[in-house]
Amino acid sequence: xxxxTVPFQRDDDFISRDTLGAVRRMCTRPTARAALVxxxxxxxxxxxxxxxxxxLNESPDTWVFWVHAExxxxxxxxxxxxxxxxxxxxxxxxxxxxxxxxxxxxxxxANGRWVMVIDSADDASVFLHDTPASxxxxxxxxxxxxxxxxxxxxxxxxxxxxxTSRSHEVAYKLTxxxxxxxxxxxxxDQEAFALLQKKFTFAVQRDEADALISxxxxxxxxxxQAAAFINRTPRMSISRYLKEIDHNRARLLDKALxxxxxxxxxxxxxMTTWQISFDYIRERxxxxxxxxxxxCLFDRQGIPKSIxxxxxxxxxxxxxxxxxxxxxxxxFCLVKASADESSFEMHGLVQFSMKKWLELNNExxxxxxxxxxxxxxxxxxxxPENWSICQTLFPHxxxxxxxxxxxxxxxxxxxxxxxxxxxxxxxxxxxxxxxKHALDSLDVREILxxxxxxxxxxxxxxxxxxxxxxxxxxxAKTMYQRAVEAKExxxxxxxxxxxxxxxxxxxxxxDQGHWTGAEKLLQQVLEVVRKTESEAGRCLTLSTLTxxxxxxxxxxxxxxAAELGLQVLKARETELGTDHPTTLTVKCNLxxxxxxxxxxxxxxxxxxxxxxxxxxxLHAETEILVTKAxxxxxxxxxxxxxxxxxxxxEVMSTSKTKLGPVHPDTFYxxxxxxxxxxxxxxxxxxxxxxxxxxxxxxxTLGEEHPSTLDTKCSLAATYWxxxxxxxxxxxxxxxxxxxxxxxxxxxxxxxxxxANLxxxxRDQGRFKDAQQLEEVVxxxxxxxxxxxxxxxxxxxxxxxxxxxxxxWVEKAFKLMENCYEGHVRVLGEGHxxxxxxxxxxEKWRREDGQGTR
Numbered sequence: 091x092x093x094x095t096v097p098f099q100r101d102d103d104f105i106s107r108d109t110l111g112a113v114r115r116m117c118t119r120p121t122a123r124a125a126l127v128x129x130x131x132x133x134x135x136x137x138x139x140x141x142x143x144x145x146l147n148e149s150p151d152t153w154v155f156w157v158h159a160e161x162x163x164x165x166x167x168x169x170x171x172x173x174x175x176x177x178x179x180x181x182x183x184x185x186x187x188x189x190x191x192x193x194x195x196x197x198x199x200a201n202g203r204w205v206m207v208i209d210s211a212d213d214a215s216v217f218l219h220d221t222p223a224s225x226x227x228x229x230x231x232x233x234x235x236x237x238x239x240x241x242x243x244x245x246x247x248x249x250x251x252x253x254t255s256r257s258h259e260v261a262y263k264l265t266x267x268x269x270x271x272x273x274x275x276x277x278x279d280q281e282a283f284a285l286l287q288k289k290f291t292f293a294v295q296r297d298e299a300d301a302l303i304s305x306x307x308x309x310x311x312x313x314x315q316a317a318a319f320i321n322r323t324p325r326m327s328i329s330r331y332l333k334e335i336d337h338n339r340a341r342l343l344d345k346a347l348x349x350x351x352x353x354x355x356x357x358x359x360x361m362t363t364w365q366i367s368f369d370y371i372r373e374r375x376x377x378x379x380x381x382x383x384x385x386c387l388f389d390r391q392g393i394p395k396s397i398x399x400x401x402x403x404x405x406x407x408x409x410x411x412x413x414x415x416x417x418x419x420x421x422f423c424l425v426k427a428s429a430d431e432s433s434f435e436m437h438g439l440v441q442f443s444m445k446k447w448l449e450l451n452n453e454x455x456x457x458x459x460x461x462x463x464x465x466x467x468x469x470x471x472x473x474p475e476n477w478s479i480c481q482t483l484f485p486h487x488x489x490x491x492x493x494x495x496x497x498x499x500x501x502x503x504x505x506x507x508x509x510x511x512x513x514x515x516x517x518x519x520x521x522x523x524x525x526k527h528a529l530d531s532l533d534v535r536e537i538l539x540x541x542x543x544x545x546x547x548x549x550x551x552x553x554x555x556x557x558x559x560x561x562x563x564x565x566a567k568t569m570y571q572r573a574v575e576a577k578e579x580x581x582x583x584x585x586x587x588x589x590x591x592x593x594x595x596x597x598x599x600x601d602q603g604h605w606t607g608a609e610k611l612l613q614q615v616l617e618v619v620r621k622t623e624s625e626a627g628r629c630l631t632l633s634t635l636t637x638x639x640x641x642x643x644x645x646x647x648x649x650x651a652a653e654l655g656l657q658v659l660k661a662r663e664t665e666l667g668t669d670h671p672t673t674l675t676v677k678c679n680l681x682x683x684x685x686x687x688x689x690x691x692x693x694x695x696x697x698x699x700x701x702x703x704x705x706x707x708l709h710a711e712t713e714i715l716v717t718k719a720x721x722x723x724x725x726x727x728x729x730x731x732x733x734x735x736x737x738x739x740e741v742m743s744t745s746k747t748k749l750g751p752v753h754p755d756t757f758y759x760x761x762x763x764x765x766x767x768x769x770x771x772x773x774x775x776x777x778x779x780x781x782x783x784x785x786x787x788x789x790t791l792g793e794e795h796p797s798t799l800d801t802k803c804s805l806a807a808t809y810w811x812x813x814x815x816x817x818x819x820x821x822x823x824x825x826x827x828x829x830x831x832x833x834x835x836x837x838x839x840x841x842x843x844x845a846n847l848x849x850x851x852r853d854q855g856r857f858k859d860a861q862q863l864e865e866v867v868x869x870x871x872x873x874x875x876x877x878x879x880x881x882x883x884x885x886x887x888x889x890x891x892x893x894x895x896x897x898w899v900e901k902a903f904k905l906m907e908n909c910y911e912g913h914v915r916v917l918g919e920g921h922x923x924x925x926x927x928x929x930x931x932e933k934w935r936r937e938d939g940q941g942t943r
Contacts, residue, residue, distance in 0.1 A: 125261035128274035131311035183706035276308030289317035472514030525556035
């Protein structure tokens with residue numbers, strides 16, 4: 091088996107050119123980068139294909155990879171093929187970060203020598219400059235840095251890279267030096283004549299060949315297409331073909347098809363040879379001409395054979411008709427089959443010429459309508475079981491979205507594609523793209539449909555989901571409320587679609603910290619949905635219970651949350667399996683609840699289980715980041731601070747790159763890292779990060795958002811640790827006032843603020859104020875969290891210190907010993923917090939002469 095992902099067969103008619111020798115010399119260095127630069131149709135890709143096969147023949151142990159680079163989607167597909175071919179760890183996981191996976195593999199010298207061909211690297215925006223992730227990333231209209239493909243090309247490695255490009259600038263930026271670029275021009279007379287000798291099925295006269303070469307500007311693609319046409323056309327000769335060229339060139343120029351030179355900087359000789367071949371095909375097979383008309387609307391690479399055959403079946407044409415028509419197109423070199431014949435591609439100039447012809451003949455809109463309807467039918471909803479299909483078809487889906495039709499029915503199909511693309515992009519963690527596609531769908535449907543059409547509700551919901559994932563909660567809330575109100579009015583309050591929108595709104599309330607409102611909504615949903623016996627109703631019940639468990643946890647009912655979470659997890663494992671994404675989400679929620687209960691070992695085990703499964707998924711990067719962030723928090727709680735810090739630094743860096751600096755997940759990572767610094771006593775580093783985070787959260791979420799208040803609390807704790815007690819007190823009182831008003835006097839978060847304020851009072855020497863607050867805090871935590879919860883035990887320790895500082899030694903010792911023994915039971919004797927309490931007790935005994943009880 092060849093160690094290759096080259097999608098083309100070797101060309102037996104290849105004519106060796108000086109440029110091939112230059113490429114071989116450049117690419118002999120292990121870390122070499124070389125580029126072939128020239129016009130479309132000049133033969134760059136053919137030289138790269140021949141070089142690839144020479145490497146395979148001369149060095150069978152060397153991997154040879156091929157990556158189409160016209161779009162980011164094609165690059166992703168090429169990297170996925172590399173992952174599949176090498177069977178690297180995670181290759182069969184449809185949701186893993188394939189770019190990072192392959193990049194890491196390429197950098198590993200243990201994997202041996204490799205050569206990568208990056209073909210058609212023409213678009214600078216794919217490689218060379220930063221792009222707005224979307225103007226929808228945040229309400230501050232910030233832009234984010236998307237990872238560029240060039241960042242995934244390894245520098246020091248055991249491999250070499252060969253690039254083909256029309257753009258000298260792209261080639262220079264990717265190779266780094268003018269000396270690494272080989273200019274590929276048209277063939278010289280000798281090379282062109284040798285090519286025609288191989289391509290023609292009859293002996294070629296030199297004078298006729300020279301005339302044809304001159305007429306076609308020495309362009310290899312044009313010469314190949316001309317030879318294919320002459321060979322396969324009865325009574326056609328070179329001289330007659332030359333007359334056709336003169337006739338068609340004048341006709342094409344009259345129709346302004348010469349615009350191709352401006353649009354893609356290529357010789358019109360290719361356009362001329364395409365026109366002659368297409369005219370011939372139209373006269374002899376209208377279905378073949380229609381097939382090419384349809385194919386030119388696809389992304390030009392990786393056009394799936396299955397979809398084209400399915401289209402033939404719709405019109406009662408058999409597979410033999412398809413094979414006949416495709417044979418005609420490939421015979422005239424208008425289309426090329428992949429090595430395994432499962433897909434096709436066409437040269438960019440052929441695609442352009444075909445589209446231009448359709449436009450000039452008023453047929454482009456007709457074919458847009460057909461293409462959009464075909465993609466709408468073929469592209470599935472982005473559920474986990476469909477991810478691999480979605481990934482393969484997404485470049486063609488994007489091509490459909492780029493070809494906006496005008497017909498109303500076609501526009502509705504276009505809106506449907508946009509909605510499904512939004513769902514898939516959301517699952518892939520591309521939230522900005524998901525928002526754009528969802529909004530496009532909604533905009534079109536609001537124009538086309540009645541205001542109460544259910545399809546508008548779907549688009550509303552999709553926009554809400556995308557906005558919520560982007561952290562734009564108030565905008566998301568507006569969308570969800572519109573959907574709920576409209577569905578209640580049209581479908582009824584008890585309809586499953588209405589209840590689903592209510593569940594979405596409740597989840598948003600959880601994110602906003604409106605937990606009481608979330609609980610009320612969830613109870614309403616459960617009251618209705620539990621009466622249904624359908625599969626959809628049962629699934630919605632479990633989803634609602636999952637969200638309710640989260641709400642219980644937020645409201646401080648951790649025992650109830652754990653019981654409910656475990657119940658849902660068992661149901662999901664039975665129904666969907668242990669590795670299903672929905673099951674993994676439930677498992678993460680349960681782990682979070684265990685963490686709140688102080689059951690850190692159980693929480694760690696669950697997170698590791700989830701991470702093991704998600705780590706095999708090439709597209710689950712966002713979910714992996716969140717899981718790692720939670721795991722880092724567990725490590726911190728367990729006293730494994732170095733592991734916690736390293737993991738959280740990794741998460742924060744990747745989150746900034748992948749999601750942007752103002753995404754909620756990035757904020758979460760920054761806060762966690764600051765917490766790790768604080769736990770280690772690195773207070774200045776913690777303060778700097780917290781101040782930065784506070785400014786970001788104020789700007790994007792508002793002064794009173796729960797996450798903003800969390801950051802203020804953390805900063806107040808840092809001020810306290812730095813003995814800046816007045817600043818700590820002022821910030822804590824500010825948060826306490828807001829939380830008391832919003833959540834109530836006994837809410838766990840309000841209680842946390844009281845505990846922090848008490849510590850500040852104590853260190854200011856205000857022992858009576860501290861004692862009064864701490865006694866209230868301990869009582870409330872025992873009632874809501876239980877006596878074994880770490881927060882309850884911490885309250886014991888704080889109150890014991892306050893007693894001790896007032897000289898109430900016996901009372902202080904009794905409480906501190908209970909605190910220590912509780913930590914031994916919950917965290918273990920070796921935990922840093924347990925050790926700290928033990929050392930504190932021992933110090934008191936030495937100072938006060940107190941013995942053990």
